Amino acid sequence: MVSTPTRPSRRKPAVRQHSSGTSTAQRSSPAAPAAADAVPRPEGKGALGAFARMWRFLEGSDRQTSGSSYYMILGATLALTAIGLMMVLSASSVESIANAASTVEPTDEGAIVFDFFFKQSVYAVLGVALMLGLSRLGPRVFKFLAWPGLGVAIVLLVLVLLIGENINGNQNWIRIGNQSLQPSEPAKLALALWCATVLERKRGLIRDWKHALVPVAPLGGIILLLVMLGGDLGTAIILGMIMGAALFFAGAPIKMFTIAGLVGIAGAFGAILLNSTRSTRIEAWLRLNCDSASDPCFQSNQGLFALASGGWWGVGIGQSRQKWNWIPEAHNDFIFAIIGEEFGLIGTLVVIALFGILAVATLRVARRYTDPFVRILMGSILVWLIGQAFVNIGMVTGVLPVIGVPLPFISYGGSALTFTLAAVGVLLAFARRMPPAAQGTALSANPVSAKTK
Structure with a gap:
């Protein structure tokens, strides 16, 4: 009477089988959850399944994100910088010789050919050193630098209007001896x-449009106005993208972006109508004035010819024909066309892929943080770099009008290269201190396992 009911109860966990063929003891063992996690989850089919796979790739596993994102950002940046130096050497050699031919004093021919390359290399070394230095800093230092940095930027932009140098209709440079500084780049x-520092303090108030706009819109608007007074609409657009990205990642109301977009479009149309050069470029983009004597479509047409002649594999490094004074600013705004001509479609896709790697790695790091300052700052820098690359490539391929925006890391320009690399240093600083998944936004479905890694 005592033993009869107890013996079957002891045996049942060991012998009772379920329809799935798994015993009760096996299902209750500690190894069972790990085995269940090892079974791949169904991906689904169609667009939803592809989106789910892409999202998991962007998230990355805890081990992948903590170990590789830093080196993905660093590697993509150094690769793009190296490509830029190589292409500046190739695209600028002809213009260097042409500039030297117009001088009276004889100069060394080798120094002539490498003039732009040597200058860009110096700025690349300076930028990499600044990048590595900033990568050792933390959020407290960046917040401390926000207000002084904004003040210095405003002062430099005012000096540009007072004593700046006008080049091609834009007053954007301050001449210092034999060197020039473009203050809109550090701006x-x-x-x-500054936007990340101010919006981080707003926190819960950011849903109110008044708190979202003040003081970001007034003080940020001063930066945009000063750049616009210098005649640089392209840089003003990039600055507007930075401000919009900061507000978006801070959590500002979506309807506010709709209103701001309409106001921005109206302002852009006004700036175009009030400036004959801009209106001519818009007409050239729409192919309305290509038959005029001045041929405003010449630069964009030559860029497309360069891309077309490159084919799949290109004509070879240094063998571009369009750089022989056919494409104005071949080593600057239209350097992507020279890449397409010398390295073909494959070369252009490699450049685009490197920008994609930089974007994916930055998103992986930003998703780990719960600190709004880090997320806002990383999102703003990401939109700045990738957005500017998109505008430049769209400009060269004819998707967008020519507005004079350089390709980050690659186009010639010391100020642009130095402060672009400095911005990457900020990204690396956060990638170095990235919290585990359990402390930030969890990327793993099992937070317990994330803590033990």
Whole structure:
């Protein structure tokens, strides 16, 4: 009477089988959850399944994100910088010789050919050193630099209007001896730092459009106005993208972006109508004035010819024909066309893929943080770099009008290269200190396993 009911109860966990063929003891063992996690989840079919796979790739596993994102950002940046130096050497050699031919004093021919390359290399070394230095800093230092950085940016932009040098209709440079500084480039980084610092303090108030706009819109608008007074609409658009990205990642109301977009479009149309050069470029983009004597479509047409002649594999490094004074600013705004001609479609896709790697790695790091300052700052820098690359490539391929925006890391320009690399240093600083998945936004479905890694 005592043993009869107890013996079957002891045996049942060991012998009772379920329809799935798994015993009760096996299902209750500690190894069972791990075995269940090892079974791949159904991906689904169609667009939803593809989106789910892409999202998991962007998230990455805890081990992948913590170990590889830093080196993905660093590797993509150094690769793009190296490509830029190589292409500046190739695209600028002809113009260097042409400039030297117009001088009276004889100069060394080798120094002539490498003139732009040597200058760009110096700025690349300076930028990499600044990048590595900023990568050792933390959020407290960046917040401390926000207000002084904004003040210095405003002062430099005012000096541009007072004593700046006008080149091709834009007054954007300050001449210092034999070197020139373009203050709008450090202004991009200063604006991103300042917006992140101010919006991080707003926190829960950001849903109110008044708190979202003040003081970001007034003080940020001063930066945009000063750049616009210098005649640089392209840089003003990039600065506007930085401000919009900061507000978006801070959580500002979506309807506010709709209103701001309409106002921005109206302002852009006004700026175009009030400036004959801009209106001519828009007409050239729409192919309305290509038959005029001045041929405003010449630059964009030559860029398309360069891309077309490159084919799949290109004509070979240094063998571009369009750089022989056919494409104005071949080593600057239209350097992507020279890449397409010398390295073909494959070369252009490699450049685009490197920008994609930089974007994916930055998103992986930003998703780990719960600190709004880090997320806002990383999002602003990401939109700055990738957005500017998109505008430049769209400009060269004819998708967008020519507005004079350089390709980050690759186009010639010391100020642009130095402060673009400095912005990457900020990204690396956060990638180095990235919290585990359980402390930030969890990327793993099992937070317990994330803590033990």
